[in-house]
Amino acid sequence: MTTKRPLYDCHVNVWDPEQYLPVYHEQLARVRPGGLPPASDADTLARELARFERVIVFSPQYGDSIGIQGAEETTAAAVAKYPEKFVGFAYVDPRRPGYMEQLRHSVEQLKFKGVKFGPIYNGVGLDDPRMQPVYAYCQANDVPLTLHMGTTFPPKSRIELGRPLHVDPVALAYPDLKIIMAHMGHPWTAEAAVIVRKNPNVYGEITGLCYRPWILQKCLAEIQDYSIADKVFFGTDFPFSTFDEAVDGLLVCSQDHDSPRVPSVSAEVIDTILYSNPFEKWWHAPI
Template sequence: MVDFSAVRAIDFHTHAEEPCCGPRDDGYTEFQEGLAAYFKNPAGVDGMLPTVADTARYYRERNIAAVIFPVDAERETGFRRYSNEEVAQVCAENEDILIPFASIDPAKGKAGAREARRLVRDFGVRGFKFHPTMQGFFPNDRSAYTLYEAIAEEGAITLFHTGQTGVGSGMRGGMGMRLKYSNPMHLDDVAVDFPDMPIVLAHPSFPWTEEGLAVAQHKPNVYFDMSGWSPKYFPEIFIKYANSLLKKKMLFGSDWPAITPDRWLQDFEAAPFKDEVRPLILKENAMRLLGVA
């Protein structure tokens, strides 16, 4: 169990990237090279990306707890997903620093709902990551509600990619990724229909930043993680809301390994956030959302 009183921050957005079942699938290296070019980060080009155990060591050295998850986008990308069970097991071996989330394609329907319940009950998974663009679905599509119902009944958190993505950026046809699925306004319906299920909007939701801010302000169960961007590039209105109306709903997130917490925190220090808001973003809001405050 993470000693939340001792860690200096909680990174709410880190990735388990590498496949668990052998060598990379065809095209996976090119996919990672595209991400690396987008983020101006060599990760994914020179050799394999950090494993979950590598991530634990990195964060332990920095005394930062980390929420970590794979992304189940097998149906749309053809890349095998990283086993949710394997990620959870490595998290259990590093429970002093890692917080396990999972990912299930909503298209898996009742089978996905059964998996979600089992992961929460048997593996201690605390939440579920969705990437509408990579998974090819609108978050408010009723076909996804079977999975949401299971997650909500188990008391777990949902985290949705919102806005533009580095996945497929600059690649032919965007690697088939359709940005329309990740407009945060689709999550307004989900927040209405599942009012007690925590919903985290990942990233500043560009180019729909104001839509995301509106949903988070209007719906009590909606939060923002601030990952995927260096704070020095945050839109002015995003910082304004973080300093005021949404100061108790904003969460530190890096997007490791594409963006490191070292880079994010350095730029956060220089950004115009209020002193009284900084500890809320770095740790206190996440503790409250995780139910440990």
């Protein structure tokens, strides 16, 4: 691919090899026999995502669900090594003692620029009282919150916690909090689209959908129908998809299709998403 303008990756996982637990490989083999790239450390990311101008990285702590237990220190080390490339987001797990102290340390001392949270992985719903200080802190400090919304494969996860509809009350209660729904809440992409359209402070992103071609095609048609392409962002979800997989998966959706049941998506919509820049919209003041 030859890019016309800078590309930005809004969603990348950084993990060191020792943070992968045996249960991760066991579960992944059940749903994705081909496996994934074996590494997602800072050097691998810098090499594999070299064509992106800037990359948002975080190290989720999914040890008791997916089986990868990241750490804030992993993100901090990646950003320190590649400060011109990587922008760090904290990960918050409200089940852990001192989670707000850790969040404040990550933002105020480690200088992370945003927060990631996966309700479906940590078993804490968006309406849980433990999340309220997270929302309040992020809103007060202009810290965007990326939420994993949508399905997943670990058997222990509660699928219902990934429904995009749960974002709506949060957006209403915290109108100055910038909220990003990762993966457009798939397979509930229509829910995600209407919530993005309804709430000025809510955005979507399409990471991880390139290997679900029908869902991606449908999702892009919904984005087009609701005229929200300017609020939807591009990325890889590396290591779950590579640069080429993510870009090619998006570009193929603008090609002509023979079947009338496959909705067409304009090249303008594809272009708007592909060249989206989160650093201009996710903060009240661009970073």
